[in-house]
Amino acid sequence: MGQSTEYFIVETQAMPEIIQKVVQAKRLLETGRASTVNAAAQAVGISRSAFYKYKDAVRPFNDMLHGRIVTLQVVLRHEPGALSALLNVFAGTGANILTINQNLPVDGHAVVTITAETSGLLQPLNRLLDDAREAPGVLKCELLAG
Secondary structure, eight states, X not given: OOOOOOOOOOOGXXXXXXXXXXXXXXXXXXXXXXXXXXXXXXXXXXXXXXXXXXXXXXXXXXXXXXXXXXXXXXXXXXXXXXXXXXXXXXXXXXXEEEEEEEOOOBTTEEEEEEEEEOTTOXXXXXXXXXXXXXXXTEEEEEEEEO
8 A cells, every 4th residue: 555645834944955945946937937947946056856856745835735826917909819819828738717807908908817726737837828928919928926
């Protein structure tokens, strides 16, 4: 029989420095401030092998139970199909859209806020953001929270 996994809540200052740095590197990757594991590891002062050794075993408390929830703010051109093109980016990525809020168009563009749960994401979050920015009709796309 396999050994069951146990979880603990530990204050940051009680954790070994390497674990803290792995969490920092993961944040850099998730927010797009680092585009590769190598860049993230170098930025926080650890080796790639240390990152890979601990990356799946450590995550912030707010990510623990139901995965990660992110909120994106997107500015779309006011044209037919712009929202559909954006939503097509999400389709097939494994992200689960929880809410969509679209404001009325003003001066030819509309602000759309999307909240999604990303525990099942099949690609890095920064790739989803990049693909959303490239979608037809998208003028701007930024991560608001998550």
